[in-house]
Amino acid sequence: MKALMYHGPRDIRHGSMADPGLHAPGDAIVRVSACSICGSDLHIWHGHGFSDDIGFCVGHEAVGEVVEVGRAVTRLRAGDRVMLPAAVGCGACAPCLRGQVFACENGGAACYGLSARLQGVQAEAVRVPAADMNAGRIPDGISDEAALMLTDAMATAWFGVRQADVVPGSGVAVIGLGPIGLMAVDAAWVMGAHVVYAIDPVPERRAVAAATGAIALHPDQALDTIREDTRGRKLDGVIEAVGADATVDLALRLVRARGTVSVIGVQQSRRYAFPLERAFAAGLTFRTGTCSVPEELPALIPLVRSGRLRPDRHVSHHLPLSAGAEAYRLFDAREAGTLKVVLTPD
Amino acid sequence: MKALMYHGPRDIRHGSMADPGLHAPGDAIVRVSACSICGSDLHIWHGHGFSDDIGFCVGHEAVGEVVEVGRAVTRLRAGDRVMLPAAVGCGACAPCLRGQVFACENGGAACYGLSARLQGVQAEAVRVPAADMNAGRIPDGISDEAALMLTDAMATAWFGVRQADVVPGSGVAVIGLGPIGLMAVDAAWVMGAHVVYAIDPVPERRAVAAATGAIALHPDQALDTIREDTRGRKLDGVIEAVGADATVDLALRLVRARGTVSVIGVQQSRRYAFPLERAFAAGLTFRTGTCSVPEELPALIPLVRSGRLRPDRHVSHHLPLSAGAEAYRLFDAREAGTLKVVLTPD
Amino acid sequence: MKALMYHGPRDIRHGSMADPGLHAPGDAIVRVSACSICGSDLHIWHGHGFSDDIGFCVGHEAVGEVVEVGRAVTRLRAGDRVMLPAAVGCGACAPCLRGQVFACENGGAACYGLSARLQGVQAEAVRVPAADMNAGRIPDGISDEAALMLTDAMATAWFGVRQADVVPGSGVAVIGLGPIGLMAVDAAWVMGAHVVYAIDPVPERRAVAAATGAIALHPDQALDTIREDTRGRKLDGVIEAVGADATVDLALRLVRARGTVSVIGVQQSRRYAFPLERAFAAGLTFRTGTCSVPEELPALIPLVRSGRLRPDRHVSHHLPLSAGAEAYRLFDAREAGTLKVVLTPD
C-alpha cells in the first residue's frame, strides 16, 4: 500500500510499504478514508523524534472503514465507519476500559506513528490493536471530517481547557493558535468563559480567534494588556498550546493568584527553570499531560453533533495523500491561513 | 413616601407610608431608582402569603442610591449606586460572610417584602439592614437594569441550573418559561449544555426560548419528544421553575437514570407524592431550595459585564411605581409577551 | 446441584435444580465457595418480591472459583478465585466498562436471584453473564470473606455515604444498623466524619456502632439529641439504610439546611409524602439509588487490603447452605447479634 514514511529530518515521503495484517485476535484493519497532520507530527518531521527508527509510517489522526477483524473482536465488523483515537491502550485494564489509555496498567499505551512499534495512519490502511476499545464507530449526525478532528485535536483542546479548571464565569487565555489552540478557544467559550484572550504572533490566526469574540493579542502585548484589563488580578485559567519554555513562562505570568496553568503543547524540556518562589507565593496549580482521547468523547460527541462545537471549520486544506511531503512543508511554514491539513488516500 | 402595599388578596396598591429610618448602626437607607416584580410576588398577591400581616410594603428586587448610612457602615457611603439582593442575612456569621444568607447562623435570613418584619423595596426608599454585606455597589460596566435582574431572577436561574449538576455536554430541560425559566435557558447555554428543552404552555414564551436555539415544547409533548430524541436515555439535568406538583412530576420523568432534578419554583406542598420507588430504581438526585444571591454573583458579574448573559433583555414592560396595581394584574395574567416588569418611582 | 429456591412467601428452601451451563460465549460458570444473605433478600422472603416467578434460585452475594468459561472470555480462566458483584450489566456499553452496571445502555442490568431471568448465587454454582466484566479476580491480600462483603454490602454502604456528600469534617448520621448500616458507619469514619450518629432500635446493634466511637441513639431520641448537640444546626449528611417511609422522614429531619440525605434502603413507596415545602426552605439535596458495585471497588480494595475497612468483622454466623431456610428465619428475626450470615455449600 501507499503511505507517508519518515526517512530522516525534513524527509517524510509518500511511498510503498507492506499492507497491514492482523497480528493478534483483537486487531482490526481499517482502510483510511481521511487523515490529518497534527502539530506534534512536526516534531518528527524536524527530526527530534521519539525514536531512532527510520522508514516507519507516520500520523495518528484518521477515520476510515473496518475491512477485517480478528476473531476476538466483538464490537466491530467489516463495513463499520470508525474514528481512531490517536493513542491506543491494552483495552483490557481498568483505566483502558474507562478510556484513560495513557494510564494503561499493562504498558499498552502507544501513539500511532511515532516509531516502527505502531505504524502510523497517514496511509491507505492501518492495523488497530485491541480494536474493540481502540476504534469507535462514528456516531450518527457527525461528519467524517468532524470525527477526524475528534481523534486528537479537538479532544486535546477540550482536555487542556478542563485541566485549566475553567468554569462558567472564568477568565481564560490560550497561548498558541494552531488548530489545537483555536479549538481550545472554542472549548473555553462552551465551558462558560466570560473572556478568552487568544495569543499568537501570527495575525491571521489571531483573526480566526477574534471572530469568535476572543480578545486577540500578540505575545508581546499579552502581559500588559491582561494586567490592565483585569486591574492586576489576571486570569483564572491559562492554556499553553505551544510546547516551548517561553510560552510556559508567559502562562505562569498571566495566571492569577490561586489560578491554574494547563500545559498541553508537547514538552521536551528536562530542566525547565520553574519560578517556584513566585508560584509558591501565588498558590498556583500547574498541570501538564497528554489527552486520553476516549475519555473526552462522552462530553464532546453531543456538543459536536448539536453543532455547539464545529471543529471541522478549522480545516484549511484538503490534499491527496500522495502530496504528503508538500503538505508537511506547508504545515511547517505556519503560513497565514494554514490550519488543519486533511489528506485523502488517492 | 410612596410604596406598593399589600392590603389583602389581589389588592396591592400604591399608597403612602412612613419614610424608612436607620434602626441599627449597620443600616443604610437606599433611594430606589428601579424595582421589579418577581413571580414569587404573585404568591403574596394571590393571598397565600408568607404572613398574616396587612399593610406592609412588598417587593424584593431593587437598585438605587445610598442616601444615608449608620455609623457602623464602613464599605458604603451616600451616593453609591447599589443593588439589593432579595434576601438579607445578619452579615456577621461565617455563612453570611460567604454570601450564603439562607444559611445565616444568627437567624438573620429574611427576604424583603414578605411581611412587616422587613419592608419591601417596591417603594421610593428602603432600609437595608447590615448594609455592608447586604448591599453591593453596582460594578462598572453593568447597567442598572442588568443589575436589577441580578438581585434575584438571574441569580436564581443560575443557581437552579448549577443545582441540576449541568456540565459542558449536558442535555437539559427547563420547565416553566417565566423570566426565571428563560434566564435558566440562557444559563444552561453558558454552562455548556449541548441541548436545552424549554417547556411551557404559552407559545410566546416558548418562542423567546426557541430564539436562543432551545427546543421549545408544550408540556404535553415533552415526555414523548424527549424520550424519542434521546432514544430513551432522557436528560442529564432538569430545572423546575414553576412551583407546582405537576411540574415536579414532569421533571422527575424527564431526567435520565442517575440524573439530577433541580426545583427552584416556590414550593408549598407539605406532602408531595414523591415516586420514591422509581427514583430509587433510577438513582436520582433531587435538589430544591432558594438562591442566596450574593453567593452567585462572583460568577455572574463577569458574565453580565462581558455580555455573555443579558438578563435585561427579558424586561418587557417599564411602568411608573404609581401604576403598580395595574402592573401586578398585568404580570399575573401571564399574557403573551409579559415577562419582566420594571417599576420606576415617579 | 443444590441451591436455595423461592417457593412463596416465607418459603425459601434448599433443594435440587439443574446445574448451570454456558448460554453465551461470554459466560462463565463459577463454583460458589461462600455466599451471604442481604437485607434485600428479605423482601423476596416476605413475598413482596420483584417478580411473580416461583422456583428460582435466590441470593446475590458470592465468591467462588471459575470452573468453565465461554470462548469469548479473555480475562478469566478456570481456577481463578473470583468475587461476583450483586448485579451484572451487558459488559460492553460505555457505562458498563466504567463499572456503572445500573446505567447499562443495552438493558443488560440485572441483579442475581430476583427472578428466573438471572438465577441467584445461593447455590453450589452459578452462571455469570459477560463474565469478563461481571466477575473480578479476588485481589491479593483480601480474604474470601472480605471479598464476599465487597460484592454488595460494603460497596453499598460506601456508595451511600458518598452520596450523602460526606467530606472530612462532616457530621453524619446513619439510620438503620443492619450490616449495611454498620458498614456505613465504618465508611463515614474513613471518609473523615467528625461525628457519626448511629440510630437503630436494637441495643445490640447500637453497641456495635458505639464501639467504633459513634454516638448510638434510639430513633425516638435521635431528633432531640442531635438538635441539642449541634445547637440546632443538625447534620451535614444523613444515610437511610432501612427502606421505610418513617426512616426517610427521620433522615429529612436530621439534616441541616443545605445538607444531603442519601437513601440506600430498598424503597418501594410509589407516593412517599415528601415534605417539599420544608425541603425547599432548607435547600436540601435528596439522593436515592442502588450501588453499581464495580464502580466503588477502586477505592474500596486498597482500604480493605490495608485493613482500614474490615467488613468481614460484621459476619456473625457461618452456616451450611443446606441450613438456608433456617438462616433466612434467623436473619429475618433481627435478633440481637445477628448480622451478616455466610452460607457455605456443603
Added chain:
Amino acid sequence: MKALMYHGPRDIRHGSMADPGLHAPGDAIVRVSACSICGSDLHIWHGHGFSDDIGFCVGHEAVGEVVEVGRAVTRLRAGDRVMLPAAVGCGACAPCLRGQVFACENGGAACYGLSARLQGVQAEAVRVPAADMNAGRIPDGISDEAALMLTDAMATAWFGVRQADVVPGSGVAVIGLGPIGLMAVDAAWVMGAHVVYAIDPVPERRAVAAATGAIALHPDQALDTIREDTRGRKLDGVIEAVGADATVDLALRLVRARGTVSVIGVQQSRRYAFPLERAFAAGLTFRTGTCSVPEELPALIPLVRSGRLRPDRHVSHHLPLSAGAEAYRLFDAREAGTLKVVLTPD
C-alpha cells in the same frame, strides 16, 4: 513589653519594645498567653529573611486574650479568648470574607513577624489589624494549645493534603516530618488514605509517624520501596513539607501518572529545574502555595473538638518567652524529639 526580636542572622533575642497600640478603628490588642515557633521562623533566624528590617518582633502563631478594641470592632470584646491566624487580610474584600486572606484584593495580605510592617506575636502583646476578621474566638471544647496549633501548623498541613487531591482510598506520601509534616500524616489518615508513607532522615521523627500506622522511610529508600510496594504504580498524592529542591524532586518521582504533588514547604527557588518532559508524559498536577488559615477552620474545628485530630500532641517543649533565643537554637538543631516548641510570656 517583652518580645523576641530579630537582630541579624542567628540572633533572635528576648528584649524590650514599645507596647502595641491601636492604629486603626478595626484594630484590637491581644495579650499573648502562648505562642509557638514554626519551621518558617527558621528562615528568618538563618538570615535569608523576607525583608532587610532589623529589630522587629518575630513569630506568627499565638493565642491570647483581647484587651482592647478599636471603635469599629463589632465581633470581639475585651476578655475574649482568641486565636490569631498566621496571616491577616484587609478583612473587607470578598476573598477575605471567605477566609482567603492570601487572595486579598486590597493588598492587605501579610504574615505577622516577617518585617517591621506587621510586628510578630512572640511577645507579650500584639496588635491585630481588622480584628473582626483576623482574630477568632477559641471555640468551646478546644484547648488553648490545640487552638495554637490551628493558627498555622495544623491548618497548613490540612491544606497541603487537600491540595494533593487526597480522597478516601488514596495512597499518600509526606516528605519531611517536622511538626507540619507529622500533622499532614494525621490529616491524610482523616481524609481516608489507605496508606501513608512518612519520609524523613531523622529516625525519631519517623517513629512518631510510624506510631500512627504510617510506613516510615528514610528518603534514600523511599523511591525503591514505594515502587516495589505499589508494583510500579506509585502514589496518588505526595506532600512536600520541607522547602528544598531535592525534596520537590523526590515528590515528583514518587507520584503516579496523573497524580498530584502538593508543595507546602516554603520555597525560595527562582529557577527550580522542573522535569517538564517527564511531568508531561505522566500527566501530573503540581500545586504549591501558602495556607489561608481561616479557610481551613470550618473543617478543622469539629475534627479537633471531637478529638479525631489532636495537633497538640506534637508539642514537645514548653519554655518561657524569655528563653526564646535558646528555643530557636533548640528548634533549629532538629534534634531527636524536638517538635513543636511553645513559649509562654513569663
